[in-house]
Amino acid sequence: MSNILVVDDEKDICLFLHHLLSDKGHHVTLCTSRQEFDQAKGNQKYDLAFLDVRLPDGNGLDILKDIRAVQPLCKVVVMTGYSTVKTAVEAIKLGAYDFIEKPFDDIEDIEHLTERLLTDGALPSQDHVHDLAARMGCFIGQNREMNQLFSLAYKFAQKNVTILIEGETGTGKEVLAHFIHEASLRADYPFIGVNCGAISEHLLESELFGHTKGSFTGAAKDRKGYFELADKGTLFLDEIGEASLATQVKLLRVLETGEFMKVGGENVLRSKARLIAASHVDLSKAVTKNTFREDLLYRLDVVKLTIPPLRRRSHDIPLFIEDYLKRHELKLSFTEETLELLKNYSWPGNIRELVNVIKRAAALAEGETERINPEYLPPKITRHIQGALETAAAVSQSPPKKPGFDSFLEQWEWEIREMWKSEDITELQLVLDRMKELESEAIRAFIEKSLRKTVGNRKETAELLGITMRKLRYYLNEKK
Ligand SMILES: Nc1ncnc2c1ncn2[C@@H]1O[C@H](COP(=O)(O)OP(=O)(O)OP(=O)(O)O)[C@@H](O)[C@H]1O
Known part of the structure; x- marks a missing residue:
């Protein structure tokens, strides 16, 4: 028998959990307010606590901190409603083991979770996170922030919530989205990644939602979109900030109702896929510039995971x-x-x-x-x-x-020649990266040369170089 504490102001929830857990032979203490919790917290040793994050006379996160201080061995599961899922992220960061959403859909889930938490040996730990990451070739390392991020991702992977991933370019947003997919119950279904910035506006809509035959020039037959192809899997929308406002409206509809229509179609289809969105720009700034819909951001930003730069x-x-x-x-x-x-x-x-x-x-x-x-x-x-x-x-x-541009050119030329001379085939991306490097180095060197000539006069420099002031500022900022 274990001692379980339930803190929730909704009496029905308290009674339901009392019934469910005492039926399994556990001793259950019920508190319907912060005040009752204060009286009960030190009375006995609790093994497990189910904690509502919103109480009329107190904040669930403060209670969580209290439980962690007074009963450090007690495992805490927070209970959230739709509007409080974000608080669950905070709670898990503060040491809650897991969260469940109210109203409860699946009683067996709660039974399994309780059983798992009361049997120490069966506790999923950081090892599971690292094992899965290693199997996928996904590096986590020793950095504390990254470890916390991946364990949060692992926990939220199993929940039916939309996830927003932010991070600078190349930090591994798609890699993390794939990890979440593999850690989720959707792992047997497809993972589809789409870069919204790489597809033209019209095409993006048809790629996402599909189209019917004849709906536009070139639409020779009906085609399924990614929402349909992802089935019950995961649809990863990279660079979502690049989607047009019209596409954003359609995405909002899928998130709110699960419904969408093919381009040119008349039938309403339902999506069961989970959406993970990513952006390398701060979407809240895009909202202030009116390039991103606030209501869509609100729907996407249920759980936000931010990958730290390298x-x-x-x-x-x-x-x-x-x-x-x-x-x-x-x-x-x-x-x-x-x-x-x-x-x-x-x-x-x-x-x-x-x-x-x-x-x-x-x-x-x-x-x-x-x-x-x-x-x-x-x-x-x-x-x-x-x-x-x-x-x-x-x-x-x-x-x-x-170091002058001359020495850069020498080194650059040597490297390209080495790649060219090599018997092995060089990956084209390596060559392209070097070309880009040459381009930005040349721009910098020529601008600096002109700036020296004009003794730092930017207007004159722009004129000499035959570019606009805006372009000059852009190049200079880019190098900052
Ligand atoms: N955790 C990781 N473990 C192993 N490789 C990684 C990891 N994160 C990133 N990479 C490597 O970096 C590359 C870029 O990762 P990814 O495409 O996920 O970045 P991104 O943040 O989505 O980039 P962008 O903002 O340009 O879309 C991957 O192809 C992979 O080689």
Whole structure:
């Protein structure tokens, strides 16, 4: 027999849980207010507590903190209504084990959860999170924020809630969405990822909702959209901020009612898919600029998971590299000096950029060496560090020494030639990344040269370069 505490101002809920749990032989204490909880909290040792997050005379999160302080071994499950699901995220961060939604749909779920929580050995732990991530090749590392994020994602994966993922470009939003799918009960159904920014406005609507034959030029036959294809699985909408306002209206309708219609169609279809949305821009700012619907954001932002940028978890970079090399069976090792440089770089492209740097180093070192020293890093990384050292030197009043565009060009040309000469095929993305780097370096160098000529006069510089002031500001800001 276990001692279970139930705190809820709804008497029906209290009575229902009392009935359910005492039938299983547990001793149940009921509190219908904060006041009653204050009297009961120290009376006996509780093994489990079901806690409503909204009480008329108190805040559920404060009660949770109290239980954690007075009864540290008591496992807490919070109970939420639709409007309080967001509070569940806070509660889990504060140490609640899980949450259940009211009204209860599935009594067996509550029975299983209770049984699991009262049997320590069966507790899902961080190990489950790490096991699943490892099976999927998804790196979590040792960073506390990332560990908390993945365990939250794991818990919310099993619930029927919409999830919004925010994070800078390349931080792994799609990787996290896929992890959530695999951790959910939908894992046997499809996971479909769509980048809303990569598809034109008209096409996006037809890709998402499908179209009927003849609904537009080129629609030669009926076609299912991603909502239909995802079935009971997960539809991941990346860069949702890029969807047009018209598409946003349709998305809102699916979220509110589960209903949608094909482009040109007359029948109402129902979606059972779970939506995970992601954006690299802050959607609340997009709302203030009227480019994103506030009601849609409200619907999407039930659970928000924000992935920290790589520069905030730079201690995990050596671990990521080790994991990557192992998974790809690459017999390489990065020298301490190289790792230090990587840890000190700012990583605007986050993990995607790190993966490209590893691939590039592996391609360049192939057949030459198994030890990756700084020579195999892109100049932008070595220069970044050199820049930091030079700033430090400038501060200590030694004359500034900027690496010139000439030396960049030399290094760039050498790298492209090496890739070209190599017997192996170089991944095209690596070449394209280097071209982009050349483009931004050239823009910077030519602007700086003109700025020196005009002694910093931006208007004159823009005229000399034949570009608008707006473009000049854009280029300069981009480099900041
Ligand atoms: N946790 C991770 N474990 C392993 N690889 C990762 C992880 N996160 C990101 N990556 C790598 O980075 C690449 C980019 O990840 P992903 O596409 O998920 O980023 P994103 O945040 O969705 O990017 P964007 O904002 O450009 O859409 C992936 O292809 C993968 O190689």
